[in-house]
Amino acid sequence: MTDVQERAETDPGPERRPGELGARELARWLWRQLTSMRTALILLLLLALAAVPGSVIPQSGVDALNVSRWKDQHPSLTPIYERLGLFSVYDSAWFSAIYILLMISLVGCIIPRTFHYLRTIKAPPPQAPRNLLRLPDHASYTSSDGVDDVLEQARVVLRSRGYRLRPTEARGDGAVSAERGYLREVGNLVFHVSVIFVLVGFAIGSLLGYQGGVLLLQGQQFANAGASYDDLDPGSLFGSEDFDPFLMTVDSFDIEWLTEGSAAGTARKFNAGLTYRESVDAPEQTYDLRVNHPLTIGDTDVFLIGHGYAPVITVRDGDGNITYDGPSVFLPQDPSFLSFGVIKPPAAGIGFDGFFYPTFALVDGDPVTVWPDDLEPLVSMLVYTGDLGQDDGKPQSVYALDTERADQVLQDNGQPFRLDLRLGETQTLPDGLGTVSFEGVEPWVRIQISQSPGKLIALGGVVLALIGLLGSLFIRPRRIWVRARREGDATMVEVAALDRSGGGDVGEVLASVVAELRGPPPEDAPDSPADQTDREQDDRP
Amino acid sequence: MTDTAWETLSNQAIGVAGIFYFLALMVHLAEWASLRAPRVTREAARNDAADAGEARGGVAVATGGASSPGEVAEAAAARSRRVDFLGRLGVILTIIACAGHFVSLVGRGMAADPNRVPWGNMYEFTVSGSFFVVLMYLALYRKYALAWMAPIVTGFVVTVLMVAVIWLHSEVAPLTEALDSYWLVIHVVSAVIATGAFTLGGIASVMYLVKMRVGETSTGPMSRVPSLAVLDRTAYRVHAFAFPVWTFAVLITGPIWAHEAWSRYWNWDPKEVWAFITWVVYAAYLHARATAGWKGRNAAILAIVGLATLWFNFIGINYFSTSSQHSYAVEAPAVPGTVVEVRGAPAPPRL
Numbered sequence: 030m031t032d033v034q035e036r037a038e039t040d041p042g043p044e045r046r047p048g049e050l051g052a053r054e055l056a057r058w059l060w061r062q063l064t065s066m067r068t069a070l071i072l073l074l075l076l077a078l079a080a081v082p083g084s085v086i087p088q089s090g091v092d093a094l095n096v097s098r099w100k101d102q103h104p105s106l107t108p109i110y111e112r113l114g115l116f117s118v119y120d121s122a123w124f125s126a127i128y129i130l131l132m133i134s135l136v137g138c139i140i141p142r143t144f145h146y147l148r149t150i151k152a153p154p155p156q157a158p159r160n161l162l163r164l165p166d167h168a169s170y171t172s173s174d175g176v177d178d179v180l181e182q183a184r185v186v187l188r189s190r191g192y193r194l195r196p197t198e199a200r201g202d203g204a205v206s207a208e209r210g211y212l213r214e215v216g217n218l219v220f221h222v223s224v225i226f227v228l229v230g231f232a233i234g235s236l237l238g239y240q241g242g243v244l245l246l247q248g249q250q251f252a253n254a255g256a257s258y259d260d261l262d263p264g265s266l267f268g269s270e271d272f273d274p275f276l277m278t279v280d281s282f283d284i285e286w287l288t289e290g291s292a293a294g295t296a297r298k299f300n301a302g303l304t305y306r307e308s309v310d311a312p313e314q315t316y317d318l319r320v321n322h323p324l325t326i327g328d329t330d331v332f333l334i335g336h337g338y339a340p341v342i343t344v345r346d347g348d349g350n351i352t353y354d355g356p357s358v359f360l361p362q363d364p365s366f367l368s369f370g371v372i373k374p375p376a377a378g379i380g381f382d383g384f385f386y387p388t389f390a391l392v393d394g395d396p397v398t399v400w401p402d403d404l405e406p407l408v409s410m411l412v413y414t415g416d417l418g419q420d421d422g423k424p425q426s427v428y429a430l431d432t433e434r435a436d437q438v439l440q441d442n443g444q445p446f447r448l449d450l451r452l453g454e455t456q457t458l459p460d461g462l463g464t465v466s467f468e469g470v471e472p473w474v475r476i477q478i479s480q481s482p483g484k485l486i487a488l489g490g491v492v493l494a495l496i497g498l499l500g501s502l503f504i505r506p507r508r509i510w511v512r513a514r515r516e517g518d519a520t521m522v523e524v525a526a527l528d529r530s531g532g533g534d535v536g537e538v539l540a541s542v543v544a545e546l547r548g549p550p551p552e553d554a555p556d557s558p559a560d561q562t563d564r565e566q567d568d569r570p
Numbered sequence: 571m572t573d574t575a576w577e578t579l580s581n582q583a584i585g586v587a588g589i590f591y592f593l594a595l596m597v598h599l600a601e602w603a604s605l606r607a608p609r610v611t612r613e614a615a616r617n618d619a620a621d622a623g624e625a626r627g628g629v630a631v632a633t634g635g636a637s638s639p640g641e642v643a644e645a646a647a648a649r650s651r652r653v654d655f656l657g658r659l660g661v662i663l664t665i666i667a668c669a670g671h672f673v674s675l676v677g678r679g680m681a682a683d684p685n686r687v688p689w690g691n692m693y694e695f696t697v698s699g700s701f702f703v704v705l706m707y708l709a710l711y712r713k714y715a716l717a718w719m720a721p722i723v724t725g726f727v728v729t730v731l732m733v734a735v736i737w738l739h740s741e742v743a744p745l746t747e748a749l750d751s752y753w754l755v756i757h758v759v760s761a762v763i764a765t766g767a768f769t770l771g772g773i774a775s776v777m778y779l780v781k782m783r784v785g786e787t788s789t790g791p792m793s794r795v796p797s798l799a800v801l802d803r804t805a806y807r808v809h810a811f812a813f814p815v816w817t818f819a820v821l822i823t824g825p826i827w828a829h830e831a832w833s834r835y836w837n838w839d840p841k842e843v844w845a846f847i848t849w850v851v852y853a854a855y856l857h858a859r860a861t862a863g864w865k866g867r868n869a870a871i872l873a874i875v876g877l878a879t880l881w882f883n884f885i886g887i888n889y890f891s892t893s894s895q896h897s898y899a900v901e902a903p904a905v906p907g908t909v910v911e912v913r914g915a916p917a918p919p920r921l
Contacts, residue, residue: 084840
């Protein structure tokens, strides 16, 4: 103990090698590095690079089905990709790391610049350099006016052009110093601060918002609560009490199929007639929900994003009792609206899966749908009996039949038995399993429901950023100096201009200032050999 | 006029435009070829040009020629007149072609029922995009002295139009439902204008790198291209114009429309991702110029990277990505009977 104490007293500290940094110095160095322009630039390019994989690899937040399909096709790559978070790039640690570092760099850039700007905003234009003719853009001429007249006129001209002048008490060297474009830096700062606003708005949206989807049959009521959704993607801070308590019903669904032209077979004018109540005891209202015309209820937006067919099927068992009755959602597989679906009468030990053809036809012996509208509907299903996995308590997709432990119903010749029902037809199943009737077709719509809080913050941020950007790109900070001195019986005037943004047409500005200073040339005045206006900016590197 | 007549007019007008662009390209190439003068004449012409204070890459007109021997000066003057004439002819042909291009776009819009803006599918996007490239080139021709760019722009547009007509052409069809919004006008037109401007800026940047490699020459086509400093500054200005427009298109109108149509204002759709990447690259370009003092070569490389991401997004991503809601290129044909059974979470095709 004493030994250590003694050493601490005698030794000024651990031995330092050259270049070694203490913790504070290291932190300082890291901060400097992080907030340097070069780092900001590298982080920006890194952000661009890091965004690429998300556009190539399917993203679970965008298309979960595509992700699972991809995973099935690439079993060996999947674990690696999962580890790297490549199925949700934009939530992954490494992507977040880049933009968080960028944000820190941004803040570290904004704060000192703001202070610097506040210090310089009141500062007068700097004194004129000793030799104006050394500046790349300069001009000189002689005038018959006196020095003071020339300078006074220069002040008037420059002030009328929006230049700020160096105060009178500070001059005395026979020169006018003028500067304009102070707002460029403001634009710059506004742009950078707005970027932070946008990110805050975006973060609020993804933390406090949610997005969900639900398939609604015509006439089916929807009560807005978590359990009503088919799929729900809530933000991590979104609570179940944040749902707007509305109720809605799809009363009708209209669609217009194009029958001619190159787009024949596609539809437009999708229109879902809704009735809704903003809450249980609110009055009933109606709305025509269309694409590009969402319905806003409270903080929630309701969108129409898809549609399809639900054949109404009645299943009777061998004793003639109805075991299933009603529309079943069939999912379209392609733009022809050939749809796949299943029918699972509860606890009846029988299940069906197969296709719905909106307009059925046999082409070369193949069953096809020739038109996406339901003109000649037909359902074609295979039948399964036995253990359909409905009793083991595991959650099941309503769009798939678990036939692993079930038996397929066969014909006498051993071929699978297939039900082919046109509208209104009833078919008897073999082995006394009962009958199946195809009673009708109802439309369903897919509704997307979301809350995106913070969207206005984000939008306001981007708009501000654009305004700031315009300021920082197009406001040209310029300095102009005019110096006059008496030479013999004439006044020698030198004018120089400096564009601090780089790349401005400072030569033209200079020429126009000089022209205004000199006024219209007197009729009889001979051209002075001393007149010259240099425009060298074209050759500046 | 009937819709069919408008469509025929549109198809014919694009053909006429293509022919005139091609003629303009030929004339501009002839103009450049005429520059291949013997060194001595060229020098004389240049000296005169320098005397006239002409340093902006414009047409070098040898007017006086008093300092050089008479015959050489005469030859140089004749050559200059020819170059000058060809240059003007090329621009006039380009203007005619541009008018035809415009007629084609109008016809396209009028042929649709109901009438609409002519950028509803890939063919129309491409035709509109190349139209705006030409329009911006003509609009900035004087301001930025873009004469040197003429063969590149006309060559580029001829190529793009050929690609559009041969591979991308589709008959006039009504808009898909999600596109049927006034945001189509605002969003797409700003995106297309920015694309046109970025393309011009990118051409300047490419020429910067080429010129840097070739060096300052007094003969041959490259002598037509202005100095590195002018190229660099032209590139910067065009980019500085295009970037705010792109910001408006991609980060303001895009999200607003996406929110209206798809319920999410930013969904990391591949097209959105690449638009964002393009934005970030060009932001880096401007940032590098403003702060790190990157000019010339590095800035040019960055600008070209940006242009590559832009055009990849415009055309490439439609073919690489299957999940993009912006996929207006590949109309998935309804193939009856051949259906992959998909049994999983419901994800029916969107409207």
